[in-house]
Amino acid sequence: MNENKKIEPATILRGMTRDGSARVLVINSRKMVDDMIKYHHTTPTASAALGRTLTAASMIGTMLPENGDTVTVSISGDGPCGKLIAVGDYFGNVKGYIQNPMANPPKKPNGKLDVGAAVGRGTISFIKSVGNVEPQIGTIELVSGEIAEDIATYFAKSEQIPTVLSLGVLVDVDYTCLAAGGVLIQLMPFPDEKTVDLIERNAQDLVNISRYFERGMTNEEILDIAMRDIPFDVFDTLTVDYKCDCSRERMEKKVKSLGKKEILSMLDEQVAEGKPRELCAVCRFCNTEYTFDEKQLLG
Numbered sequence: 001m002n003e004n005k006k007i008e009p010a011t012i013l014r015g016m017t018r019d020g021s022a023r024v025l026v027i028n029s030r031k032m033v034d035d036m037i038k039y040h041h042t043t044p045t046a047s048a049a050l051g052r053t054l055t056a057a058s059m060i061g062t063m064l065p066e067n068g069d070t071v072t073v074s075i076s077g078d079g080p081c082g083k084l085i086a087v088g089d090y091f092g093n094v095k096g097y098i099q100n101p102m103a104n105p106p107k108k109p110n111g112k113l114d115v116g117a118a119v120g121r122g123t124i125s126f127i128k129s130v131g132n133v134e135p136q137i138g139t140i141e142l143v144s145g146e147i148a149e150d151i152a153t154y155f156a157k158s159e160q161i162p163t164v165l166s167l168g169v170l171v172d173v174d175y176t177c178l179a180a181g182g183v184l185i186q187l188m189p190f191p192d193e194k195t196v197d198l199i200e201r202n203a204q205d206l207v208n209i210s211r212y213f214e215r216g217m218t219n220e221e222i223l224d225i226a227m228r229d230i231p232f233d234v235f236d237t238l239t240v241d242y243k244c245d246c247s248r249e250r251m252e253k254k255v256k257s258l259g260k261k262e263i264l265s266m267l268d269e270q271v272a273e274g275k276p277r278e279l280c281a282v283c284r285f286c287n288t289e290y291t292f293d294e295k296q297l298l299g
Contacts, residue, residue, distance in 0.1 A: 007031045007177075012062055012092050012238045013219035018231040021191035022199060025062065025184045026219040026226065027092075027240070029055040033169055034177035035242040036096055039286050043104035044171040045113045046081060050098045051169035052115065052147040053086040055182045057096075058240050061088025065130060072127040077145055079120025080105060087285075092240035095285040113171070119145030124154055148182070155186070162187040162196075164203045168210025179214040183226050198230050244286035251281045251290040256297060263297050 010032040016023045033051035036042070042050060057073045064071060067090045075084040082099025105117045125139040138158040143150050148167040155163040164185040172178040183206050185199055205225050212222050219237070255263070267277050278293045 007034055010058070010240045011219060012059060012240055013223055013234060014062065014236055014238070015223060015227075015232050015234040017195055017227070018233055019192050019195055020188055021195040022185050022187050023063075024223065024226055024232065025059045026223045027055055027059050027182050027184075028213055028219055029058060029180045029182065029240075030177050030213065032058065032094065032240065032242045033180040037171075037175065037177060039242070039244075040096075040098060040101045042098065042101040042175075044175060045105060045115060045118045046098055046101050046103045047171050047175070047177065048113045048169040049081050049103070049115045049118050049147065050084055050086070050096050051177065051180050052167040052182075053084050054088075054094045054096045054242070055167050055169070055180060056147065056151050056165065056184070057086035057088035058092045058094045059088075059182065059184045061090060061094065062092040062238060062240075064090045064128070066090065069128070069130045071129075072125075073151070074125045074127065075119060075122065075142070075147075075150075076125075077120035077122035077142060079103070079116075079118050079122075079145065081118045081120070084119070092238050093243040094240070095242060095244045097284045115147065116145035119147070121145070124150045126154060126158070164199060164206070166203070166206040166209040168208065168213070170210045170214055179210045181209060181213045181219075181222070183209060183222060185226060195230055198228070199226075202226055202228050202230075244283060244288070246283040246286060246288060248290050251283065252292060252296065255279060255281050255292060260298060267294055267297075 010029045012027045014025050037047050060071050069090050071088050073086045080103035085097040088094045103118045105114050108114045122142050123139050128136040140154050143153045148165045152163045152165040155161045167182040169180040170178040271277050278291055280291045282289050
């Protein structure tokens with residue numbers, strides 16, 4: 001990777017049509033996706049698959065009602081990517097996991113990365129942890145594996161919220177993130193039909209969203225494309241990040257939850273293989289390794 005590249009922090013612009021028909025979010029997620037690539041060492045297609053999922057989870061997270069709430073987007077496909085997970089919080093920060101970061105099927109005939117083939121067929125689930133109630137879980141079959149269409153379909157089918165979602169990730173020749181971002185538009189109850197028609201028309205101009213970011217267009221400029229001929233107001237701009245909240249204490253607690261018998265068995269296996277009598281736990285979201293000896297786990 002070219003470590004000399006300066007990438008601005010990821011940001012989300014949030015707004016709403018003045019008639020209250022729809023809310024709209026625009027995110028430039030290049031920095032977020034680039035950090036993910038550094039953590040997981042993904043190939044271009046894997047970067048695009050997880051990068052799109054993270055980009056969506058970040059925007060969706062900012063729509064959660066309270067600080068402390070989270071949304072998990074979990075994709076289980078039969079393609080080479082395996083399982084994909086993106087967790088977004090109330091502030092729009094995210095963390096993610098891909099089962100096979102080396103997934104990189106052949107490109108499409110048009111030269112684009114084949115994310116759909118990398119993901120394959122399967123399901124997409126949303127787990128919303130809101131307040132102190134039991135998590136809300138919804139699952140549908142994947143429509144295309146291209147992520148944006150699958151998430152928009154989930155909102156339409158499971159939450160009855162008509163949604164326009166465009167996501168894009170471009171990967172540079174050195175495997176770093178060249179551009180990434182997205183636009184999310186959701187209709188509110190009882191929208192004005194004229195506004196709906198204009199949103200549907202403008203959505204055609206959002207198909208290649210990553211190219212806008214590659215050209216250096218700002219969130220504001222892309223919002224103008226999404227809201228062309230529609231009066232709207234901007235609420236705020238949020239700075240968001242790829243942020244893992246793992247810790248040594250949390251990982252130790254997870255290992256201890258295996259129980260004394262299982263821990264002793266695993267320690268014995270380490271010794272039998274000629275390794276130190278200790279266990280190593282790795283965070284799947286940032287690949288940080290935590291090592292614990294017998295005294296720490298059982299003392």
